[in-house]
Amino acid sequence: MLAKIGDWLDERFSWREVWAAIFERKVPHVNWFYTLGSATLFVAINQAITGILLTLYYVPTPDHAYDSVVYITTQLPFGWLIRGLHHWGASAMVVLTVLHLLRVFYFGAYKYPREATWITGIILLLIVIGFGFTGYLLPWDQKSFWATTVGTQIIGLAPFVGDWMLRIARGGRDISAVTLARFFGTHVWILPATLAALVGIHLYLVIRIGITGVPKKDE
Amino acid sequence: MDKSEGKQLGRRNFMKVAIASIGGVIGAAIGLPAIPYIMGPALQKESDDWIQLGSISKVELNIPTLFKKTIETQTGWIDTEEEISAYVLTSNGQDYVVMSNVCTHLACRVRWIPEQDSFFCPCHNGVFAKDGAVVAGPPPRPLDRFESKVEDGVIFIKRG
């Protein structure tokens, strides 16, 4: 039965070809460091699922953001787990992305013809940091508030355009309801959309070009 | 050749099973808790405390009388006030019936119209008699009644 449905779909989508290209492609004999990109992808998926679950209850307004987070953690069944996974996953995301970058760097995997893979990777790193920065404000507790005060103040130090960028980041002179709403929108719409698009390109390139082998001594 | 191929297949299958089971465990670890997480608020029980509506002295014989009571409730993370409205009816000054003002059709609020001697629901023209029986329109059953009690001339209801 299942095989039949598979055949029916394959006749119209040729999905087996796509499957083979992704999962049955030839790879050189590599080591565990080459799993870091996949590990990052795995945590990214975890962040997406737990993040979507959090938005079922979280509200981005100063009068209720903190209460909604407390409600999630203390009142809801397994709310602590969903929030915990998202919280620790956020740190894991940054650590894994950087380790993956280091693997690519030390193995020389950024060289021709993989420059575009590297550049999309750099943008991905910036997006991951952006996730961390915007997400940190959302619980709207003392730590969030002052960390974001300091973080956005740093933007203001840029020469000439600093003050202007600071106001754009905060949505005004001070951290306010406007700041919380735009950080939330950035965290759940802008960044996820760009991340998805760039991961798509990144992985397309990885599969299309094939991954590097472990460099030899004389390379 | 044959031997090594057999080995290859064994290893391949082992990996398939391993990946599927580890993946299954991880999927279940997030997927299963997600179910109570989503359903949590729906499963919460409403309190069954007696709610004091007010003095019955204003209730005249055979005229449904509207009582409004504001109670403090907590919905999710917000403390709010909720207004409960109920019609109190008595035919003998001894036994009291307390009816909900929620239409049994699709939950709009009904209103007592003295001139027509009936309850009227503006959403789909449902009409109920003074005891709550359906007179006209789409409502499938009479107006719901609250469990109630009278103590020292004060009427209480229970929401259930």
Ligand code: HEM
């Ligand atoms: C969200 C973040 C990222 C994800 C999900 C991701 C995912 C992946 C995956 C699954 C691979 C396959 C090979 C491997 O795992 O090592 C890969 C390869 C690669 N990544 Fe990333 N990556 C991310 C960020 C980055 C960053 C920050 C860089 C560097 C600036 C980068 C540069 C590369 C390059 C150059 C390759 C090709 C490596 C080769 O051919 O051996 N990636 N990426």
